[in-house]
Amino acid sequence: MLTNQVQGHGFVRKEFVLGTLIGETMKYAIISDIHANLAALERVLADAARYGVDQVVCAGDVVGYGPDPAGVIRVLRERSIPTVMGNHDAAVVGWRDTDDMIGSAKEGTARHRKELGEGDLAWLSSLPYVYEGDGFAVAHANFRAPEGMDYIHTKLDARDSIFSRDEKILFVGHTHVEALYRVGFVSDPHYPDSEQLEPHDFKIEDDWQYLVNVGSVGYPRVKNYSSYVIFDSSTGEVQFRRVEFDFAGYKSALRAKSIPVPPWMEEMGKECGV
Numbered sequence: 001m002l003t004n005q006v007q008g009h010g011f012v013r014k015e016f017v018l019g020t021l022i023g024e025t026m027k028y029a030i031i032s033d034i035h036a037n038l039a040a041l042e043r044v045l046a047d048a049a050r051y052g053v054d055q056v057v058c059a060g061d062v063v064g065y066g067p068d069p070a071g072v073i074r075v076l077r078e079r080s081i082p083t084v085m086g087n088h089d090a091a092v093v094g095w096r097d098t099d100d101m102i103g104s105a106k107e108g109t110a111r112h113r114k115e116l117g118e119g120d121l122a123w124l125s126s127l128p129y130v131y132e133g134d135g136f137a138v139a140h141a142n143f144r145a146p147e148g149m150d151y152i153h154t155k156l157d158a159r160d161s162i163f164s165r166d167e168k169i170l171f172v173g174h175t176h177v178e179a180l181y182r183v184g185f186v187s188d189p190h191y192p193d194s195e196q197l198e199p200h201d202f203k204i205e206d207d208w209q210y211l212v213n214v215g216s217v218g219y220p221r222v223k224n225y226s227s228y229v230i231f232d233s234s235t236g237e238v239q240f241r242r243v244e245f246d247f248a249g250y251k252s253a254l255r256a257k258s259i260p261v262p263p264w265m266e267e268m269g270k271e272c273g274v
C-alpha cells in the first residue's frame with residue numbers, strides 16, 4: 001500500500017492509495033474472542049467459507065472461560081490461522097497476572113493452564129501482539145501499546161490507536177461488542193474529525209482511517225449472536241457478520257465439564273427461550 005504523508009500543524013495527515021496490491025488481495029475473515037468455544041468457532045468458520053473467505057485472522061483470546069481450549073487451538077493450528085495474543089492467552093501462559101480479572105476469568109485461566117499440553121502452551125506463548133496484513137493490521141486491544149491490552153471504548157481511544165499505525169484499517173476485539181470508528185482530516189486539514197458510528201457494512205473512503213471491533217465468536221456476553229467481520233482488501237469493503245449462538249449447546253458443554261454457567265448466559269438464555 002502506498003502512503004503519502006502531508007504535514008499539518010502538529011499532525012501528520014496520512015493519504016492512502018487503495019488497490020495497489022492487485023494480485024495479492026484477498027477476502028479476509030477477522031474473528032476474535034473465541035474463548036475455548038469450539039462449536040461457535042466451527043459455525044463462524046462455516047459461515048466465512050460460504051462467503052468465499054480466503055484467509056481467517058484471529059484477534060486473540062483463543063482461550064479463557066470456555067469448555068474446549070485444546071479443540072480451538074487444534075483448529076487454529078491445523079488451518080494455520082494467524083492469531084494475535086489476547087489478555088486471556090497471555091494470562092494462561094503466565095505473561096500477565098490475573099489480579100484484574102473477574103472470578104470466572106481467573107477460574108478459566110487456571111483450568112486451561114492445567115488442561116493444555118506443552119505444545120499448545122508453547123503455541124500460545126509464540127503469538128505476536130500485532131498481525132500486519134495487506135493494508136490492515138490486527139491486535140487484541142489498543143495498538144499504541146498492544147501488551148497493555150487497554151480497552152477501546154471511545155472515539156478518542158480509537159484515534160490513539162489509529163494514529164499509532166499507518167494502515168488504512170485496524171481490527172480489534174477484547175470488548176466482545178462490535179464497534180466502528182473512523183478518523184480523518186475532513187472538515188479541517190489541520191485537526192482530525194473522530195467519529196464512532198453504528199456498526200454497518202461500508203466501503204473504505206479515501207479521507208478516513210478506520211478501526212473496527214469485530215465482537216466475539218465464542219463469548220458474546222451482551223449480544224445473543226457470534227460476530228465477526230469480512231474484509232475484502234481489493235475493494236475495501238467491510239461486512240459485519242452475525243451468526244446464531246447455540247446457548248443450549250454451550251450450556252450443556254459447560255455442565256459436562258462442571259464449569260459454572262455464567263450469569264450473563266442465564267439472562268441471555270432466557271431472552272432466547274433456552
Ligand SMILES: [Fe+2]
Binds near residue numbers: 061086174175
Ligand atoms: Fe475476551
